[in-house]
Amino acid sequence: xxxxxxxxxxxHVQEGDSTNxxxxxxxxxxxxxxxxxxxxxxxxxxxxxxxxxxxxKKKGRISATLxxxxxxxxxxxxxxxxxxxxxxxxxxxxxxxxxxxxxxxTTLSVSS
Amino acid sequence: SxxxxxxxxxxxxxRGTSLTIxxxxxxxxxxxxxxRQQPGQSLTLIATANxxxxxxxxxxxxxDKFPISRPNLTFSTLTVSNMSPEDSSIYLCxxxxxxxxxxxxxxxxxx
Numbered sequence: 001x002x003x004x005x006x007x008x009x010x011x012h013v014q015e016g017d018s019t020n021x022x023x024x025x026x027x028x029x030x031x032x033x034x035x036x037x038x039x040x041x042x043x044x045x046x047x048x049x050x051x052x053x054x055x056x057k058k059k060g061r062i063s064a065t066l067x068x069x070x071x072x073x074x075x076x077x078x079x080x081x082x083x084x085x086x087x088x089x090x091x092x093x094x095x096x097x098x099x100x101x102x103x104x105x106t107t108l109s110v111s112s
Numbered sequence: 113s114x115x116x117x118x119x120x121x122x123x124x125x126x127r128g129t130s131l132t133i134x135x136x137x138x139x140x141x142x143x144x145x146x147x148r149q150q151p152g153q154s155l156t157l158i159a160t161a162n163x164x165x166x167x168x169x170x171x172x173x174x175x176d177k178f179p180i181s182r183p184n185l186t187f188s189t190l191t192v193s194n195m196s197p198e199d200s201s202i203y204l205c206x207x208x209x210x211x212x213x214x215x216x217x218x219x220x221x222x223x
Contacts, residue, residue: 004154034211041121043214044204089155091212099145100212102155 002026004092006103013080013110020076021106023090027071032093034100035064035075039086047075047088080110114139114207118215125195125222132191133218135205140185145206146178155204161188195222 005024013019025033032051036044048057053068061078077084087107091100115138125131135144146158158178159167167180181189192199203218 036212041216041219043116043216044212046211046213049211091155098143098208099157099160099206100208101157102147104152104154 002092002094002101004090004101004103006088006090006106008106009104010107011109013108015081015110015112017080017110018076018078019080019108020074021088021108023073023075023103025071025073025090025092026094027068029095030068030071031095033066033073034091034093035073036089036091037086038089038105044089075106077108080108082110082112084108085110114141114213116205116207116213116215118205118218120218121216122219123221125220127196127222129195130191130193131195131220132189133203133205134189135187135215137186137207141207142185143208144182144188145208145212146180146188146190147204147206149202149204150198151200158190158203192220195220197222 007022034049035047037047038044048064050066055066057064064075066073087105089102089105091102117136119134144161147155148158149155157170158173159169159180161167161180161182163182163185177193179191200222205215206212
């Protein structure tokens with residue numbers, strides 16, 4: 001059974017705080033890891049697709065790192081804003097599979 | 113990228129009834145995926161829908177409960193049959209291109 005674990009489950013920060021979440025996944029036969037941002041009543045939005053050990057990707061104030069040898073990825077948000085409030089999902093693409101395996105997500109709430 | 117239109121966006125249904133969820137994609141795709149997220153749980157794959165063949169169901173999901181249609185390369189439906197409160201979830205359709213694109217989700221409440 002392939003498990004994707006995310007922590008923390010939920011997080012509440014003040015506007016301007018920086019924060020990070022963790023995603024752990026099976027480290028053997030790694031293929032790809034995806035991060036998504038999911039706001040209520042909207043489609044999950046792709047943030048990053050990460051494939052190489054040591055990858056670091058950035059989109060505005062959000063960045064992510066990948067360690068395939070130990071099976072984890074971090075998502076960082078610098079200077080959180082209320083519009084960053086959402087659930088952040090990571091998903092593992094198994095090498096022989098066709099569909100993503102998701103973690104439970106980290107729900108971020110940013111108050112002003 | 114793919115744009116997916118999913119409907120209904122939400123519904124409240126009586127137990128024992130059925131609900132059909134529709135997804136329309138703006139381009140032709142080989143595989144469409146149906147996911148469910150129960151409260152506090154992960155997005156879980158229900159089945160993979162291929163055009164021209166029966167859907168492939170994941171462990172714990174059966175065709176009688178979740179029949180799927182895939183009449184062409186841009187459209188699919190998922191029916192949640194004989195609903196019970198445990199079926200209250202968010203249902204999402206998705207395509208992989210290769211990153212995944214999703215519909216807006218259907219928030220189902222069974223009372």
